[in-house]
Amino acid sequence: MRTTLVLVVMALREAWRGRWLAGLTIGLMVCGELLIRFSGGGATTLVSLLDVALILTPLAGLVVGTMQVHNAREVTELLLAQPLERRRLFVAQYLGAALPLAAALTIGLLAPFAWHGLLLGPDAWRLVALAGAASALAMVSLALAFVIALRVDDRVRALGLALTVWLVGAVLWDGVILLLALLFGNAPIEIPLLVMLALNPFDLARVLLLLGSDAAAMLGYTGAVLQQVLGTAAGRAALTGALVLWTVVPLWAAGRTFARKDF
Amino acid sequence: MIHVTNLCKQFGRRQVLSGIDATIADGRITALVGPNGAGKTTFIKILLGLARADHGTIAIDGQIVGASPAYRGAIGYMPQIARFPAHLSGRELLAILTAVRDGPAEPDLTLAEAFDLGEQFDRPLGVLSGGTRQKVNAVLAFAFRPSLLVLDEPTAGLDPLGARVLKDRLHAERARGTAVLITSHVLPELEELADDVLMLSDGTVAWAGELQSLKRRTGEQTFERAVARLLAGSTLLAVA
Numbered sequence: 141m142r143t144t145l146v147l148v149v150m151a152l153r154e155a156w157r158g159r160w161l162a163g164l165t166i167g168l169m170v171c172g173e174l175l176i177r178f179s180g181g182g183a184t185t186l187v188s189l190l191d192v193a194l195i196l197t198p199l200a201g202l203v204v205g206t207m208q209v210h211n212a213r214e215v216t217e218l219l220l221a222q223p224l225e226r227r228r229l230f231v232a233q234y235l236g237a238a239l240p241l242a243a244a245l246t247i248g249l250l251a252p253f254a255w256h257g258l259l260l261g262p263d264a265w266r267l268v269a270l271a272g273a274a275s276a277l278a279m280v281s282l283a284l285a286f287v288i289a290l291r292v293d294d295r296v297r298a299l300g301l302a303l304t305v306w307l308v309g310a311v312l313w314d315g316v317i318l319l320l321a322l323l324f325g326n327a328p329i330e331i332p333l334l335v336m337l338a339l340n341p342f343d344l345a346r347v348l349l350l351l352g353s354d355a356a357a358m359l360g361y362t363g364a365v366l367q368q369v370l371g372t373a374a375g376r377a378a379l380t381g382a383l384v385l386w387t388v389v390p391l392w393a394a395g396r397t398f399a400r401k402d403f
Numbered sequence: 404m405i406h407v408t409n410l411c412k413q414f415g416r417r418q419v420l421s422g423i424d425a426t427i428a429d430g431r432i433t434a435l436v437g438p439n440g441a442g443k444t445t446f447i448k449i450l451l452g453l454a455r456a457d458h459g460t461i462a463i464d465g466q467i468v469g470a471s472p473a474y475r476g477a478i479g480y481m482p483q484i485a486r487f488p489a490h491l492s493g494r495e496l497l498a499i500l501t502a503v504r505d506g507p508a509e510p511d512l513t514l515a516e517a518f519d520l521g522e523q524f525d526r527p528l529g530v531l532s533g534g535t536r537q538k539v540n541a542v543l544a545f546a547f548r549p550s551l552l553v554l555d556e557p558t559a560g561l562d563p564l565g566a567r568v569l570k571d572r573l574h575a576e577r578a579r580g581t582a583v584l585i586t587s588h589v590l591p592e593l594e595e596l597a598d599d600v601l602m603l604s605d606g607t608v609a610w611a612g613e614l615q616s617l618k619r620r621t622g623e624q625t626f627e628r629a630v631a632r633l634l635a636g637s638t639l640l641a642v643a
Contacts, residue, residue, distance in 0.1 A: 146502040150488075157490050215488055221451045222503045223476040402414075402454035 143224065144232050151236020155208070161244045164200055168193070168248025176256055186266055193249060193274045194346050198281040198310045201241060202302040205285025208237050210295050217403050230398040234391065237282050242275035249274060273349045279387045280341045281306075286394035290401060309342045317343075341386035348379045404429050405450070405551065405582060410459035412445055419445045421606040423459070427599075429550070432573060432583040434597035434614070436590065436630060441603040443586050447553055450584075451480055463551060476504060479549030481540050483556045489529025493520070493539040496528070497546060510546040517568045518542070533560040541569055545576075552576060552583045558592060570596060594626035602633065609633060 155161055171192050175185045212233060219229055249271050253259045259267065285302055292298040317336055337343050405427035412420040420442045427433045435443050448454040450461055452468060452475060460467055466474040487496060493515075501510055515524055518538045528536055537560045544552065552573075558566045573583060573596060584601075587593050600617050602610040610617055610633055614626060623629040 143503050143505070146499055150491075150499055153490070154488060214482075217453060218480075218482060218487070219500075219503060220453055221475060221478065221480040221482075222500060223472045223474070224503050225472055400455070403448065 144228055144235075147219070147229060147232030148235050148239070151208075151212075151233055152240055154212070155236060155240040158204075160200070160204060161240055164196075164241075165244045165248040165251075168196070168245070169251050172249060172252030176252055176258070183263070186263060186270065189249065190270055190346075190349055193245070193270065194277070194342065194349070195310055197245060197274045197277040198342050199306050200245075201278045201281025202285045202288075202306045203299065204241060205237055205282040206289040206298050206302040207295075209233070209286055209289035210298065213403075220403060226399045227395060230395050234282065234286065234394075237286075238279055241278045241282065245274040245278055246271040269349060273345045276383055276387070277342065277345045280345075280383065280390070283387050283390035283394060284341075287390050287397070290394055290397045309340050313340045313343055338382050341383060344379055344383045344386065348376065348383065351376060351379075404464060405584075406460075406462045408460050408462075410446070410449065410461065411457045412442075412449060412454065413457055414445075419606050420449075420456075423603070423606075423608055425601050425608060425611050427582055427584055427601070429582045430577055430580040431598040432577055432585060432596050433599040433601055434593040434626075435584055435586045435601050435603070436593070437603035437609065438634060442606045443603055444555075446603065447555060447584075447586070450553060451475065451478065476547075477550045479544040479547060479552045481544035481552070481554045481557050483559070487528045487536070487539075490527050492527055493524040493542065496539075497543060500543060500546070504547060511548055512542065512546065514545045514568075514572055515542045517572065518565060534562055534565060537561055538565055541572075545572065550581055552581055554583070554585045556587050557585060558587065558589065566592075590627040590630060591625070597626075600626075602630065604634065 172185075172189055175188050179185045179188065216229065216233075220226060250259060250267060253267055284305060288301050288305070289298050292301060313336075317333060320332070320336075337347060405425075407423050407425040407427075410420050410423040411418075423442075423446065435446065437443050445454060449456050450463075450468065452472065455469060462468070463474050463477065468474060491499075497510055515538075518541075520535070520538060520542065523531060523535050524539065524542070528539065531539070537557075541557060544554065557569060561569065573585075577583060577598075585593060585596065594614070597614050600610060600612065600614050601608065617633075618624065618626070618629050621629040621632040623632055
């Protein structure tokens with residue numbers, strides 16, 4: 141326990157030193173501040189901020205996670221030459237990446253609402269859901285980043301792959317769904333859409349959040365169509381479960397790679 | 404005492420180690436030499452558990468490498484060109500290693516005193532010169548009273564005084580019964596230190612034995628020439 145703690149603290153210090161964390165937090169704060177000033181802090185603000193968070197979080201998680209694994213390579217080798225279980229080091233490195241990212245997202249998203257006194261307003265639980273979903277997305281994208289970085293030793297290729305995953309998952313996927321919906325709009329395509337949704341963790345988080353807001357129609361076809369299908373308690377549980385799977389399975393795969401890898 | 408039995412390792416299609424058998428004795432300094440790509444680094448990585456052998460085993464004092472990480476508690480490892488986290492000081496890194504090892508509360512810092520590291524040990528590693536960082540690297544490797552030392556190019560970047568201090572310490576460790584495995588490309592330096600030679604070539608053992616008998620066998624006066632001779636004619640062993 142003490143060992144894991146020391147390793148996590150070490151990873152946290154490493155993360156703190158990279159300026160990206162502060163940059164992400166401040167960027168989100170500025171975003172939130174502007175949105176509150178221009179649209180008043182109501183549901184519109186929330187949906188806009190949600191859109192920003194849903195695009196930015198996977199990008200931050202994938203890039204930061206990939207870089208962190210590669211940057212820690214020498215330290216990893218030094219630590220693995222000590223009497224230390226590989227799994228322990230892996231868990232510590234993941235936590236050392238996930239905790240600060242989740243904290244940066246939560247603070248960056250909620251701070252503007254806090255200093256405008258909107259944090260405890262009628263939208264309180266939606267704000268919490270937003271921060272929670274962003275954190276969950278961070279966990280998913282970090283897990284994917286760890287898989288990529290541990291399997292691809294070349295830094296540039298790994299980063300390129302991480303960016304590709306982000307581009308496909310966070311940007312192109314919704315376009316494909318929209319295209320399908322336009323082409324097969326008359327057919328009952330809820331089931332194929334559901335499958336496509338489950339295949340993309342970033343979409344899962346988006347839909348989960350949209351179900352909680354009244355603005356489903358404002359954010360792409362995926363959200364609008366599936367409100368009816370998944371708006372129930374069972375639907376939400378299934379979505380949450382799928383999102384958890386999207387964290388656990390890649391993390392398990394990355395841990396397995398880490399445990400067997402030749403450094 | 405390290406026993407290596409039929410150690411094999413393949414990376415992709417490249418057979419890096421093909422059946423290494425060797426013994427590394429306690430209380431002696433063994434020089435691990437061989438041309439580039441001979442498998443020295445891979446051998447060390449398997450010894451440290453950083454890579455896994457395809458076949459064969461390494462046993463350190465009877466403990467099979469790979470079964471549990473506990474055996475590494477007895478190893479002091481000095482990696483080549485230490486690229487430590489730049490913002491940590493030597494002392495902080497030492498604290499991390501101590502925590503990871505659940506090791507002795509009082510690490511052995513006599514080498515830091517011998518190097519006269521002083522406040523350098525408390526400065527971030529990123530601002531230290533290459534040689535000073537190498538001294539910190541050495542301090543960390545010797546800090547936990549190892550019974551096996553694995554040193555990868557230990558004197559690289561050290562000034563003559565620092566190199567002298569390190570060599571004196573190595574002699575003291577040998578007298579204490581520590582098994583020492585050193586790789587270096589500076590063969591004259593190894594000649595000064597080594598008792599035994601383990602020479603790899605193309606993933607096999609080209610020579611294993613005492614340094615003196617290697618010189619006798621090749622008829623050469625220096626280690627460097629003996630190694631060159633051995634590499635030049637692999638038939639030599641059969642002839643001799």
